Amino acid sequence: MRTDGEPATAGRAIEVEGLHKSFGALEVLKGIDFSVERGEVVCVIGPSGSGKSTLLRCVNLLEEPTAGRVTVAGTEVTDPDVDIDRVRRRIGMVFQSFNLFPHLTVRENLTIAQRRVLRRDRAAAQRVARANLARVGLSDKETAYPAQLSGGQQQRVAIARALSMEPELMLFDEPTSALDPELVGDVLAVMRSLAQDGMTMLVVTHEMSFAREVADRVVFMDGGVIVEEGPPERVVADPQHERTRTFLARVLDPAAAGLSEVPEAGAPGAEEERPAP
Amino acid sequence: MPLSRRRRARLLRGGQYAVLAAAVLVLALVADWGTLRHAFFDVEVAKALFPDIITTALVNTVLYTLLGFGFGLGLGLVLALMRLSQVPPYRWLAVTYIEFFRGVPALLVFIALGFGVPLAFEVALDMNITVMLSLGLVGAAYMAETIRAGIQAVPKGQTEAARSLGMSPGRAMRSIVIPQAFRIVLPPLTNELILLTKDSSLVYLLGLSLGQFELANFGRDALNEHKSLTPILVAGLLYLVITLPLGQLVRRLEARTAKAR
Numbered sequence: 001m002r003t004d005g006e007p008a009t010a011g012r013a014i015e016v017e018g019l020h021k022s023f024g025a026l027e028v029l030k031g032i033d034f035s036v037e038r039g040e041v042v043c044v045i046g047p048s049g050s051g052k053s054t055l056l057r058c059v060n061l062l063e064e065p066t067a068g069r070v071t072v073a074g075t076e077v078t079d080p081d082v083d084i085d086r087v088r089r090r091i092g093m094v095f096q097s098f099n100l101f102p103h104l105t106v107r108e109n110l111t112i113a114q115r116r117v118l119r120r121d122r123a124a125a126q127r128v129a130r131a132n133l134a135r136v137g138l139s140d141k142e143t144a145y146p147a148q149l150s151g152g153q154q155q156r157v158a159i160a161r162a163l164s165m166e167p168e169l170m171l172f173d174e175p176t177s178a179l180d181p182e183l184v185g186d187v188l189a190v191m192r193s194l195a196q197d198g199m200t201m202l203v204v205t206h207e208m209s210f211a212r213e214v215a216d217r218v219v220f221m222d223g224g225v226i227v228e229e230g231p232p233e234r235v236v237a238d239p240q241h242e243r244t245r246t247f248l249a250r251v252l253d254p255a256a257a258g259l260s261e262v263p264e265a266g267a268p269g270a271e272e273e274r275p276a277p
Numbered sequence: 278m279p280l281s282r283r284r285r286a287r288l289l290r291g292g293q294y295a296v297l298a299a300a301v302l303v304l305a306l307v308a309d310w311g312t313l314r315h316a317f318f319d320v321e322v323a324k325a326l327f328p329d330i331i332t333t334a335l336v337n338t339v340l341y342t343l344l345g346f347g348f349g350l351g352l353g354l355v356l357a358l359m360r361l362s363q364v365p366p367y368r369w370l371a372v373t374y375i376e377f378f379r380g381v382p383a384l385l386v387f388i389a390l391g392f393g394v395p396l397a398f399e400v401a402l403d404m405n406i407t408v409m410l411s412l413g414l415v416g417a418a419y420m421a422e423t424i425r426a427g428i429q430a431v432p433k434g435q436t437e438a439a440r441s442l443g444m445s446p447g448r449a450m451r452s453i454v455i456p457q458a459f460r461i462v463l464p465p466l467t468n469e470l471i472l473l474t475k476d477s478s479l480v481y482l483l484g485l486s487l488g489q490f491e492l493a494n495f496g497r498d499a500l501n502e503h504k505s506l507t508p509i510l511v512a513g514l515l516y517l518v519i520t521l522p523l524g525q526l527v528r529r530l531e532a533r534t535a536k537a538r
Contacts, residue, residue: 062437089443099438103456113442116452158438165442 011074013038013169013200014059019068021054028054030224032068036169041201043211043232046221047247052204053096055221056173059202060084060091073168089117092162092170096177098154100146106133106157107142110164118165125164132160136190152183156190169200176207208252212236220244315505322507326499330508333488334495335515341477341491342519344405345412346470352413353420358450360425371421378418383476387411391483404489408480416473420466427462428454464530471520471527492516 014036021029028051036042044052057063058070061077061084070078075087101109110129114120120128133139136156146154155175162170172191176184188210195201195214205211211218211232218235220227222243228235239245280288359371378386390411395401402410431454439449459466478493485494496512 060441062441085440085443085445088441091441093438093441095434095438097434099432099434101435101438101453101457103460112452113439113444116448117443161442 011071012036013040013073014202015069015071016055016059017069017071019055019058019070020066021051021058021063022066028224029058029065032224032226034219034226034229036200036202038168038200039198040216041195041199041203041214042217042219043215044202044204044219044221045206045208045211045247045251046227050221051224052221053173056171056202056204059171060088060093062093085117089165090168092159092165092167094155094158094162094170094172094175096174098146098151098158098178100154100158100161102146104145105142106138106144106146106149109146109157110161113161114164128164128166129160132163133157135163135193136160137186150183151179152186155179155187159187159190159194163194169202170194172201172203172205174204174206176205206251208236208248220247222247317506317510319503319505319507322499322503322505323511325503326495326508326511330492330495330499330511330515334490334492334512335518337489337491338474338477338516339519340405341408341412341480342470342474344409345416345473345477348409348413349416349420349469349473350466352417353424354455356417356421357424357428360421361428375418375421378415379422381415383411383415383479384482386415387479387482390414404483404485407483408477411479412473412476415476416469419472420469423462423465423469424458427458430461431457464527467523467527467530471523474519474523475516 012035016032016034019029019032020027030051032051032055044055046052054063058065059072059077061070065078068078069076072087073090075082077084077087100106101112104112107126107129110132111122111125114125114128115122118125130139130142133142136159138153138156138160141149141153141157146157149157155178159170159175175191176187179187184207188207191201191203191210192214203211203215213232215232217229218232219229220235220239220241220243227243228239228241234240235244236248239248356371356374359367360375362368362371390402390407435453435457436449439453440446444452477491480489480491481494481497485491490498492512492515496508499508500506
């Protein structure tokens, strides 16, 4: 996907070098080096507090890195002279808590930034909005308000809102963590189809089945560093590090880790965390 | 003999009724009903007040209130944004303003603008301007704090979502945060409107011409004319005609807000 006006520059979609981030005395990211190629889907997994959300938020500068360089589609966002608003237009972001604008209808949620930021006229903005609503399967909700939608629908609207800016890449910050289990599938299905269409995606998630099926690469983070990364069949199925193994054991089989109240009989190391929709 | 708890409660209640009945009885016997009725409920006097008390006084009360409210709301919004500014001097200015105008009596502001400014600068301010400034300057201080609280009550994720769509900080504030903040502060702002409605009676001080009379002034004038409290009572009731529906509105808005959360 291309943005209007912005030349698609050569190079990687995301390049992170020596990234450090501290909140006061607490160092959350302790030197991160990694990159995302164009068209690549990268899932970041790891225990809570490992810094994976912070890493994601440093990519579009919602968090200001303490040190290091972040380059997105050829533009160094950590350069103090860069116009971050211009860069952010090209980066779609989906939040754990949806963050739809509650005072606007679904359609207005999708058009407001197109109109105010991209200066599209009403008709063009609505055309794009309709196409993206259809894409997430919510064409009938154009005039609804966010509060009238279920969590899963809200998150799909949030994805459509980000897509309406026609971004070059998408960031997903635990997009299904706030959803009731039965609503997760629809959101993942939308993300899966985006990936199939070649969208560059950086996804912080706990959905191991999604990571295994959809990701080109999985990054495991713990304690503010990348412990290991590689194709999902290696990182998820055959982790090299003890920390990765411990984490995966807990996530994939809560029963074995003593976290589940209702152990599923005959499912040790269950392959599917949740059936695909 | 110790009384049971229930008996003691019944006796206590009976005693309270007895006191009330006695008070009513004394009032009925002692009060001079003819005088009282002439003072408060003189129908002839009341009739003479209409229609001017509506067409002039009530209209002017609403006009002065809206002038003050409009100016105060605009200034209050500016002060609220200054109070939240990244630039410390703006914050200091806003805090100083708010603390000052919340702390001084509105009456003093009216005197300053109605008499002080014309004398000191030798300018004659238009009556409506004087009222607008006097009511607005004080109202702005209260509204600024209300609006600031409203802006801060909008979740941070809203700004983050707006910014990540490429909106500038100002655009995110205008299109996303402030509209939501206003919905949050609608009930307290309506309360402020009620307070301003009553404060508009301070215009009384400025020495108005007949056509500029608002309710309090009109009542006072008619009181002198008729030697009856009736005009004051009618004026009071007309204030209630404005403020009671507003109070009702506040309750309804609050209920709606509570439901939306």
